[in-house]
Amino acid sequence: MARIAPGDLCWALAMGWHDFRRAPAFGLLLTAPYALTGLALTWAAPDLAVALALGFALIAPVVAVSLYEVSRRIEAAEPLDWPAIIRVLRRRGAALPVAGGLMVLALLVWLGLWQALEGAPRIAALGLLAGGAFAATVVGWPMLLDRQGGLGRAAAASVRAVAAQPGVMAIWAVLLAVGMGLAILPGFLGLPLILPILGHASWHLYRRISR
Template sequence: MTRSDLPARDRTLPDELPDPGHIKLSDLSDALTLGWRDFRRAPVFGLAFSAFYVLGGWALASVAFASGQDWWLIPFILGFPLIAPFAAVGLYEVSRRIESGEPLDTSRILRVVFEQRQRQIPSMAMVILLLFMFWVFVAHTVFALFMGVSALTHITTSAEVLLQGRGLVMLVLGTMIGAGFAAVLFSFTVVGLPLLLDREVDFITAIITSCQAVAENLGVMAVWAALIAIWLFVAIVPGFLGLLVVLPVLGHASWHIYRRVMAG
Protein backbone atom coordinates (compact mmCIF):
# COMPACT_ATOMS: atom_id res chain seq x y z
CA MET A 1 0.00 0.00 0.00
CA THR A 2 1.40 3.36 -1.02
CA ARG A 3 1.54 6.24 1.41
CA SER A 4 -1.13 8.02 -0.67
CA ASP A 5 -3.60 5.30 0.41
CA LEU A 6 -2.97 5.78 4.13
CA PRO A 7 -5.14 7.90 6.39
CA ALA A 8 -3.76 11.31 7.30
CA ARG A 9 -2.76 10.29 10.82
CA ASP A 10 -0.39 7.66 9.37
CA ARG A 11 1.28 10.14 7.03
CA THR A 12 2.70 12.57 9.58
CA LEU A 13 6.36 11.63 9.27
CA PRO A 14 8.43 11.96 6.09
CA ASP A 15 9.74 8.84 4.39
CA GLU A 16 13.42 8.05 4.20
CA LEU A 17 14.52 8.09 0.57
CA PRO A 18 17.22 6.03 -1.12
CA ASP A 19 19.83 7.77 -3.21
CA PRO A 20 18.85 7.97 -6.88
CA GLY A 21 20.32 5.09 -8.86
CA HIS A 22 21.69 4.82 -12.38
CA ILE A 23 19.64 3.85 -15.42
CA LYS A 24 20.63 2.93 -18.97
CA LEU A 25 19.20 3.80 -22.37
CA SER A 26 17.68 0.32 -22.47
CA ASP A 27 15.62 1.30 -19.42
CA LEU A 28 13.91 3.98 -21.52
CA SER A 29 12.91 1.37 -24.08
CA ASP A 30 11.66 -0.92 -21.33
CA ALA A 31 9.72 1.90 -19.69
CA LEU A 32 8.04 2.83 -22.97
CA THR A 33 7.08 -0.80 -23.53
CA LEU A 34 5.58 -0.95 -20.05
CA GLY A 35 3.89 2.43 -20.62
CA TRP A 36 2.21 1.11 -23.75
CA ARG A 37 1.21 -2.04 -21.85
CA ASP A 38 -0.36 0.01 -19.05
CA PHE A 39 -2.24 2.19 -21.53
CA ARG A 40 -3.64 -0.86 -23.31
CA ARG A 41 -4.52 -2.43 -19.95
CA ALA A 42 -6.48 0.65 -18.78
CA PRO A 43 -7.13 2.87 -21.82
CA VAL A 44 -10.17 4.61 -20.29
CA PHE A 45 -8.06 6.26 -17.60
CA GLY A 46 -5.44 7.44 -20.08
CA LEU A 47 -8.02 8.81 -22.49
CA ALA A 48 -9.93 10.55 -19.69
CA PHE A 49 -6.88 12.29 -18.22
CA SER A 50 -5.46 13.34 -21.60
CA ALA A 51 -8.86 14.55 -22.87
CA PHE A 52 -8.60 17.57 -20.55
CA TYR A 53 -5.48 18.70 -22.41
CA VAL A 54 -6.99 18.07 -25.84
CA LEU A 55 -10.07 20.11 -24.91
CA GLY A 56 -7.85 22.83 -23.44
CA GLY A 57 -5.82 22.96 -26.64
CA TRP A 58 -8.97 23.29 -28.72
CA ALA A 59 -10.24 26.08 -26.48
CA LEU A 60 -6.99 28.04 -26.76
CA ALA A 61 -6.85 27.51 -30.52
CA SER A 62 -10.45 28.70 -30.90
CA VAL A 63 -9.76 31.88 -28.94
CA ALA A 64 -6.55 32.55 -30.87
CA PHE A 65 -8.10 32.06 -34.29
CA ALA A 66 -11.27 33.98 -33.40
CA SER A 67 -9.21 36.99 -32.30
CA GLY A 68 -6.94 36.84 -35.32
CA GLN A 69 -3.95 36.27 -33.04
CA ASP A 70 -3.26 32.64 -33.95
CA TRP A 71 0.47 33.25 -33.54
CA TRP A 72 -0.17 32.99 -29.77
CA LEU A 73 -0.40 29.24 -30.28
CA ILE A 74 3.38 29.21 -30.83
CA PRO A 75 4.39 29.97 -27.20
CA PHE A 76 1.70 27.56 -26.00
CA ILE A 77 3.00 24.74 -28.19
CA LEU A 78 6.61 25.45 -27.21
CA GLY A 79 5.62 25.67 -23.55
CA PHE A 80 3.38 22.61 -23.48
CA PRO A 81 6.15 20.33 -22.10
CA LEU A 82 6.13 22.58 -19.02
CA ILE A 83 2.58 21.66 -18.00
CA ALA A 84 2.23 18.18 -19.51
CA PRO A 85 3.85 16.35 -16.54
CA PHE A 86 0.95 17.31 -14.27
CA ALA A 87 -1.42 15.31 -16.50
CA ALA A 88 0.43 12.17 -15.49
CA VAL A 89 -0.41 12.20 -11.77
CA GLY A 90 -3.49 10.02 -12.20
CA LEU A 91 -1.62 7.78 -14.61
CA TYR A 92 1.08 7.14 -12.01
CA GLU A 93 -1.55 5.69 -9.70
CA VAL A 94 -2.89 3.46 -12.47
CA SER A 95 0.60 2.14 -13.23
CA ARG A 96 1.33 1.66 -9.54
CA ARG A 97 -1.79 -0.48 -9.15
CA ILE A 98 -0.99 -2.55 -12.24
CA GLU A 99 2.56 -3.05 -10.95
CA SER A 100 1.42 -4.15 -7.49
CA GLY A 101 -1.49 -6.25 -8.71
CA GLU A 102 -4.12 -4.05 -7.06
CA PRO A 103 -7.55 -3.73 -8.69
CA LEU A 104 -8.11 -0.83 -11.07
CA ASP A 105 -11.05 0.47 -9.11
CA THR A 106 -12.16 3.77 -10.61
CA SER A 107 -13.48 5.22 -7.36
CA ARG A 108 -10.29 4.41 -5.45
CA ILE A 109 -8.05 5.81 -8.18
CA LEU A 110 -10.06 9.03 -8.33
CA ARG A 111 -10.05 9.23 -4.53
CA VAL A 112 -6.26 8.91 -4.41
CA VAL A 113 -5.91 11.63 -7.06
CA PHE A 114 -8.45 13.88 -5.33
CA GLU A 115 -6.75 13.45 -1.94
CA GLN A 116 -3.51 14.84 -3.35
CA ARG A 117 -5.00 18.29 -2.69
CA GLN A 118 -4.14 17.72 1.00
CA ARG A 119 -0.57 16.73 0.28
CA GLN A 120 2.34 18.30 -1.61
CA ILE A 121 1.31 17.96 -5.26
CA PRO A 122 -0.63 21.28 -5.25
CA SER A 123 2.61 23.01 -4.27
CA MET A 124 4.39 21.34 -7.17
CA ALA A 125 1.50 22.33 -9.43
CA MET A 126 2.03 25.94 -8.39
CA VAL A 127 5.70 25.71 -9.35
CA ILE A 128 4.70 24.29 -12.75
CA LEU A 129 2.09 26.98 -13.38
CA LEU A 130 4.37 29.82 -12.28
CA LEU A 131 7.13 28.65 -14.61
CA PHE A 132 4.65 28.28 -17.45
CA MET A 133 3.27 31.79 -16.85
CA PHE A 134 6.81 33.18 -16.71
CA TRP A 135 7.59 31.42 -20.00
CA VAL A 136 4.52 33.05 -21.61
CA PHE A 137 5.72 36.45 -20.34
CA VAL A 138 9.21 35.83 -21.75
CA ALA A 139 7.68 34.73 -25.07
CA HIS A 140 5.69 37.99 -25.22
CA THR A 141 8.84 39.96 -24.50
CA VAL A 142 10.88 38.19 -27.18
CA PHE A 143 8.11 38.79 -29.70
CA ALA A 144 7.94 42.48 -28.83
CA LEU A 145 11.72 42.88 -29.07
CA PHE A 146 11.87 41.39 -32.56
CA MET A 147 8.53 42.44 -34.06
CA GLY A 148 7.76 45.65 -32.18
CA VAL A 149 5.30 46.41 -29.38
CA SER A 150 2.52 47.36 -31.77
CA ALA A 151 2.74 43.94 -33.38
CA LEU A 152 1.44 42.40 -30.18
CA THR A 153 -2.01 43.77 -30.94
CA HIS A 154 -2.01 44.12 -34.75
CA ILE A 155 -0.15 41.20 -36.25
CA THR A 156 -1.84 38.22 -37.86
CA THR A 157 0.22 35.13 -38.37
CA SER A 158 1.57 34.29 -41.81
CA ALA A 159 4.58 32.46 -43.14
CA GLU A 160 5.80 35.75 -44.61
CA VAL A 161 5.96 37.31 -41.14
CA LEU A 162 7.30 34.45 -39.04
CA LEU A 163 9.46 32.46 -41.45
CA GLN A 164 11.79 35.12 -42.74
CA GLY A 165 14.14 37.76 -41.36
CA ARG A 166 13.49 38.80 -37.78
CA GLY A 167 10.53 36.44 -37.48
CA LEU A 168 12.71 33.41 -38.14
CA VAL A 169 15.37 34.57 -35.68
CA MET A 170 12.62 35.15 -33.11
CA LEU A 171 11.33 31.58 -33.57
CA VAL A 172 14.81 30.11 -33.17
CA LEU A 173 15.58 32.16 -30.06
CA GLY A 174 12.16 31.52 -28.56
CA THR A 175 12.54 27.79 -29.13
CA MET A 176 15.91 27.81 -27.39
CA ILE A 177 14.53 29.74 -24.41
CA GLY A 178 11.49 27.48 -24.23
CA ALA A 179 13.79 24.45 -24.26
CA GLY A 180 15.65 25.94 -21.28
CA PHE A 181 12.43 26.36 -19.32
CA ALA A 182 11.38 22.82 -20.23
CA ALA A 183 14.76 21.43 -19.12
CA VAL A 184 14.47 23.09 -15.71
CA LEU A 185 10.95 21.85 -15.11
CA PHE A 186 11.81 18.41 -16.44
CA SER A 187 14.55 18.22 -13.82
CA PHE A 188 12.06 19.22 -11.13
CA THR A 189 9.29 16.80 -12.09
CA VAL A 190 10.65 13.70 -13.84
CA VAL A 191 11.19 12.02 -10.47
CA GLY A 192 9.62 14.68 -8.24
CA LEU A 193 5.97 14.22 -9.26
CA PRO A 194 5.78 10.41 -8.99
CA LEU A 195 7.80 10.65 -5.78
CA LEU A 196 5.16 12.93 -4.23
CA LEU A 197 2.44 10.44 -5.09
CA ASP A 198 4.39 7.40 -3.93
CA ARG A 199 6.11 8.69 -0.78
CA GLU A 200 5.45 11.13 2.03
CA VAL A 201 7.92 13.93 1.31
CA ASP A 202 7.67 17.70 0.92
CA PHE A 203 7.82 19.19 -2.56
CA ILE A 204 11.22 20.83 -1.96
CA THR A 205 12.73 17.43 -1.11
CA ALA A 206 11.04 15.96 -4.18
CA ILE A 207 12.51 18.67 -6.43
CA ILE A 208 16.01 18.23 -4.96
CA THR A 209 15.81 14.43 -5.30
CA SER A 210 14.59 14.76 -8.88
CA CYS A 211 17.45 17.11 -9.78
CA GLN A 212 19.91 14.67 -8.19
CA ALA A 213 18.43 11.84 -10.27
CA VAL A 214 18.84 13.89 -13.44
CA ALA A 215 22.44 14.79 -12.53
CA GLU A 216 23.24 11.11 -11.88
CA ASN A 217 21.81 10.10 -15.25
CA LEU A 218 22.40 13.22 -17.33
CA GLY A 219 22.83 11.56 -20.72
CA VAL A 220 19.90 9.17 -20.39
CA MET A 221 17.64 11.86 -18.95
CA ALA A 222 18.56 14.22 -21.79
CA VAL A 223 17.47 11.58 -24.28
CA TRP A 224 14.23 11.03 -22.34
CA ALA A 225 13.52 14.77 -22.23
CA ALA A 226 14.16 15.05 -25.99
CA LEU A 227 11.82 12.13 -26.69
CA ILE A 228 9.09 13.72 -24.60
CA ALA A 229 9.44 17.08 -26.35
CA ILE A 230 9.45 15.54 -29.84
CA TRP A 231 6.50 13.24 -29.20
CA LEU A 232 4.45 16.00 -27.59
CA PHE A 233 5.11 18.29 -30.55
CA VAL A 234 4.14 15.56 -33.02
CA ALA A 235 1.02 14.81 -30.95
CA ILE A 236 -0.04 18.46 -31.00
CA VAL A 237 0.26 18.84 -34.79
CA PRO A 238 -2.91 16.84 -35.71
CA GLY A 239 -5.23 19.19 -33.86
CA PHE A 240 -3.97 18.06 -30.44
CA LEU A 241 -5.57 14.62 -31.03
CA GLY A 242 -2.27 12.79 -30.78
CA LEU A 243 -2.15 13.72 -27.10
CA LEU A 244 -4.91 11.16 -26.44
CA VAL A 245 -2.33 8.41 -26.93
CA VAL A 246 1.04 10.09 -26.42
CA LEU A 247 0.27 11.65 -23.02
CA PRO A 248 -0.93 8.41 -21.39
CA VAL A 249 1.96 6.33 -22.76
CA LEU A 250 4.54 8.90 -21.65
CA GLY A 251 2.83 9.27 -18.28
CA HIS A 252 2.83 5.55 -17.60
CA ALA A 253 6.40 5.24 -18.86
CA SER A 254 7.50 8.06 -16.54
CA TRP A 255 6.27 6.04 -13.57
CA HIS A 256 8.42 3.07 -14.58
CA ILE A 257 11.46 5.29 -15.07
CA TYR A 258 10.89 6.71 -11.58
CA ARG A 259 10.67 3.20 -10.15
CA ARG A 260 13.98 2.23 -11.71
CA VAL A 261 15.74 5.40 -10.60
CA MET A 262 14.43 5.12 -7.02
CA ALA A 263 14.65 1.33 -6.78
CA GLY A 264 16.62 1.35 -3.53
Protein backbone atom coordinates in the same frame (compact mmCIF):
# COMPACT_ATOMS: atom_id res chain seq x y z
CA MET B 1 18.95 6.24 -6.74
CA ALA B 2 19.90 3.47 -9.18
CA ARG B 3 21.68 4.13 -12.43
CA ILE B 4 19.87 3.43 -15.69
CA ALA B 5 20.95 2.78 -19.27
CA PRO B 6 19.37 3.62 -22.64
CA GLY B 7 17.88 0.14 -22.69
CA ASP B 8 15.85 1.05 -19.60
CA LEU B 9 14.23 3.86 -21.57
CA CYS B 10 13.04 1.38 -24.19
CA TRP B 11 11.78 -0.88 -21.41
CA ALA B 12 9.89 2.02 -19.80
CA LEU B 13 8.21 2.91 -23.11
CA ALA B 14 7.22 -0.72 -23.61
CA MET B 15 5.72 -0.75 -20.12
CA GLY B 16 3.93 2.49 -20.88
CA TRP B 17 2.33 0.88 -23.92
CA HIS B 18 1.46 -2.17 -21.82
CA ASP B 19 -0.31 -0.09 -19.17
CA PHE B 20 -2.17 1.94 -21.77
CA ARG B 21 -3.47 -1.23 -23.39
CA ARG B 22 -4.35 -2.60 -19.95
CA ALA B 23 -6.44 0.45 -19.01
CA PRO B 24 -7.03 2.59 -22.12
CA ALA B 25 -10.18 4.27 -20.79
CA PHE B 26 -8.25 5.87 -17.94
CA GLY B 27 -5.60 7.26 -20.26
CA LEU B 28 -8.10 8.57 -22.78
CA LEU B 29 -10.44 10.14 -20.24
CA LEU B 30 -7.63 11.71 -18.21
CA THR B 31 -5.91 13.32 -21.19
CA ALA B 32 -8.88 14.32 -23.34
CA PRO B 33 -9.67 17.42 -21.20
CA TYR B 34 -6.03 18.46 -21.49
CA ALA B 35 -6.21 18.22 -25.28
CA LEU B 36 -9.53 20.06 -25.39
CA THR B 37 -8.09 22.82 -23.21
CA GLY B 38 -5.22 23.24 -25.64
CA LEU B 39 -7.62 23.47 -28.56
CA ALA B 40 -9.81 25.99 -26.73
CA LEU B 41 -6.87 28.18 -25.77
CA THR B 42 -5.44 28.27 -29.29
CA TRP B 43 -8.89 29.08 -30.65
CA ALA B 44 -9.35 31.87 -28.12
CA ALA B 45 -5.85 33.30 -28.64
CA PRO B 46 -4.79 32.48 -32.22
CA ASP B 47 -1.88 34.92 -32.03
CA LEU B 48 -0.40 32.72 -29.30
CA ALA B 49 -1.20 29.40 -30.97
CA VAL B 50 2.44 28.55 -31.71
CA ALA B 51 3.56 29.60 -28.24
CA LEU B 52 0.85 27.48 -26.64
CA ALA B 53 1.73 24.47 -28.80
CA LEU B 54 5.39 24.75 -27.80
CA GLY B 55 4.78 25.48 -24.14
CA PHE B 56 1.79 23.30 -23.38
CA ALA B 57 4.06 20.36 -22.57
CA LEU B 58 5.20 22.26 -19.48
CA ILE B 59 1.98 21.35 -17.70
CA ALA B 60 1.84 17.74 -18.92
CA PRO B 61 3.10 16.45 -15.52
CA VAL B 62 -0.13 17.77 -13.98
CA VAL B 63 -2.07 15.26 -16.07
CA ALA B 64 0.51 12.50 -15.72
CA VAL B 65 0.13 12.21 -11.94
CA SER B 66 -3.16 10.36 -12.28
CA LEU B 67 -1.56 8.08 -14.84
CA TYR B 68 1.19 7.29 -12.34
CA GLU B 69 -1.44 6.03 -9.92
CA VAL B 70 -3.02 3.88 -12.63
CA SER B 71 0.37 2.31 -13.35
CA ARG B 72 1.07 1.84 -9.65
CA ARG B 73 -2.20 -0.02 -9.23
CA ILE B 74 -1.55 -2.22 -12.26
CA GLU B 75 1.91 -3.00 -10.91
CA ALA B 76 0.51 -3.86 -7.47
CA ALA B 77 -2.44 -5.83 -8.90
CA GLU B 78 -4.88 -3.45 -7.17
CA PRO B 79 -8.37 -2.72 -8.53
CA LEU B 80 -8.66 0.04 -11.10
CA ASP B 81 -11.57 2.29 -10.19
CA TRP B 82 -11.99 6.04 -10.12
CA PRO B 83 -12.97 6.47 -6.44
CA ALA B 84 -9.90 4.56 -5.25
CA ILE B 85 -7.59 6.54 -7.52
CA ILE B 86 -9.06 9.85 -6.37
CA ARG B 87 -8.72 8.84 -2.71
CA VAL B 88 -5.06 7.98 -3.17
CA LEU B 89 -4.34 11.23 -4.99
CA ARG B 90 -5.99 13.20 -2.19
CA ARG B 91 -4.21 11.28 0.57
CA ARG B 92 -0.73 11.07 -0.91
CA GLY B 93 -0.62 14.09 -3.19
CA ALA B 94 -1.02 16.97 -0.74
CA ALA B 95 1.80 18.91 -2.44
CA LEU B 96 0.57 18.25 -5.97
CA PRO B 97 -1.78 21.26 -6.26
CA VAL B 98 1.14 23.57 -5.41
CA ALA B 99 3.37 21.76 -7.89
CA GLY B 100 0.65 22.04 -10.52
CA GLY B 101 0.34 25.75 -9.86
CA LEU B 102 4.06 26.14 -10.44
CA MET B 103 3.78 24.38 -13.79
CA VAL B 104 0.94 26.68 -14.84
CA LEU B 105 3.08 29.64 -13.73
CA ALA B 106 5.93 28.33 -15.91
CA LEU B 107 3.56 28.26 -18.89
CA LEU B 108 2.46 31.83 -18.20
CA VAL B 109 6.08 32.93 -17.93
CA TRP B 110 6.79 31.27 -21.26
CA LEU B 111 3.90 33.06 -22.92
CA GLY B 112 5.22 36.36 -21.59
CA LEU B 113 8.72 35.58 -22.85
CA TRP B 114 7.30 34.60 -26.25
CA GLN B 115 5.86 38.08 -26.61
CA ALA B 116 8.94 39.82 -25.24
CA LEU B 117 11.65 37.91 -27.13
CA GLU B 118 12.36 36.86 -30.70
CA GLY B 119 14.59 34.39 -32.49
CA ALA B 120 17.30 32.51 -30.60
CA PRO B 121 16.63 34.14 -27.19
CA ARG B 122 13.03 32.96 -27.39
CA ILE B 123 14.05 29.36 -28.09
CA ALA B 124 16.71 29.53 -25.38
CA ALA B 125 14.10 30.69 -22.88
CA LEU B 126 11.86 27.75 -23.73
CA GLY B 127 14.80 25.39 -23.41
CA LEU B 128 15.66 26.70 -19.95
CA LEU B 129 12.07 26.48 -18.74
CA ALA B 130 11.53 23.03 -20.19
CA GLY B 131 14.87 21.77 -18.90
CA GLY B 132 14.22 23.07 -15.41
CA ALA B 133 10.72 21.61 -15.37
CA PHE B 134 12.02 18.25 -16.55
CA ALA B 135 14.80 18.13 -13.96
CA ALA B 136 12.43 18.96 -11.11
CA THR B 137 9.56 16.66 -12.12
CA VAL B 138 10.92 13.56 -13.86
CA VAL B 139 11.57 11.88 -10.51
CA GLY B 140 9.98 14.45 -8.21
CA TRP B 141 6.35 14.13 -9.25
CA PRO B 142 6.09 10.33 -9.05
CA MET B 143 8.00 10.54 -5.77
CA LEU B 144 5.33 12.86 -4.34
CA LEU B 145 2.75 10.19 -5.08
CA ASP B 146 4.91 7.26 -4.02
CA ARG B 147 6.51 8.55 -0.82
CA GLN B 148 4.45 11.54 0.35
CA GLY B 149 7.51 13.75 0.70
CA GLY B 150 7.57 17.52 0.57
CA LEU B 151 7.68 19.37 -2.73
CA GLY B 152 11.15 20.82 -2.21
CA ARG B 153 12.59 17.49 -1.15
CA ALA B 154 11.09 15.68 -4.13
CA ALA B 155 12.31 18.33 -6.59
CA ALA B 156 15.82 18.24 -5.09
CA ALA B 157 15.93 14.45 -5.36
CA SER B 158 14.81 14.71 -8.98
CA VAL B 159 17.52 17.24 -9.84
CA ARG B 160 20.14 15.01 -8.18
CA ALA B 161 18.95 12.01 -10.19
CA VAL B 162 19.26 13.97 -13.44
CA ALA B 163 22.67 15.39 -12.50
CA ALA B 164 23.96 11.93 -11.58
CA GLN B 165 23.35 10.53 -15.08
CA PRO B 166 22.88 13.47 -17.42
CA GLY B 167 23.43 11.56 -20.65
CA VAL B 168 20.67 9.01 -20.36
CA MET B 169 18.33 11.52 -18.74
CA ALA B 170 18.93 13.92 -21.63
CA ILE B 171 17.93 11.14 -24.02
CA TRP B 172 14.76 10.62 -22.01
CA ALA B 173 14.02 14.36 -22.11
CA VAL B 174 14.41 14.34 -25.90
CA LEU B 175 12.13 11.32 -26.24
CA LEU B 176 9.49 13.04 -24.12
CA ALA B 177 9.84 16.27 -26.12
CA VAL B 178 9.55 14.48 -29.45
CA GLY B 179 6.57 12.48 -28.24
CA MET B 180 4.79 15.56 -26.93
CA GLY B 181 5.62 17.43 -30.13
CA LEU B 182 4.08 14.70 -32.24
CA ALA B 183 1.02 14.74 -30.00
CA ILE B 184 0.52 18.51 -29.83
CA LEU B 185 1.43 19.83 -33.25
CA PRO B 186 -1.45 18.12 -35.11
CA GLY B 187 -3.98 20.26 -33.28
CA PHE B 188 -3.43 18.50 -29.92
CA LEU B 189 -5.20 15.48 -31.39
CA GLY B 190 -2.43 13.04 -30.57
CA LEU B 191 -2.43 13.78 -26.85
CA PRO B 192 -5.06 11.22 -25.76
CA LEU B 193 -2.89 8.46 -27.24
CA ILE B 194 0.70 9.59 -26.73
CA LEU B 195 0.48 11.31 -23.34
CA PRO B 196 -0.88 8.23 -21.51
CA ILE B 197 1.92 6.08 -22.90
CA LEU B 198 4.54 8.64 -21.85
CA GLY B 199 2.92 9.10 -18.45
CA HIS B 200 2.81 5.39 -17.71
CA ALA B 201 6.37 5.03 -18.99
CA SER B 202 7.55 7.84 -16.71
CA TRP B 203 6.19 5.99 -13.70
CA HIS B 204 8.05 2.82 -14.60
CA LEU B 205 11.27 4.72 -15.24
CA TYR B 206 10.93 6.34 -11.82
CA ARG B 207 10.47 2.92 -10.27
CA ARG B 208 13.58 1.66 -12.03
CA ILE B 209 15.59 4.69 -10.82
CA SER B 210 14.29 4.56 -7.25
CA ARG B 211 14.80 0.83 -6.68
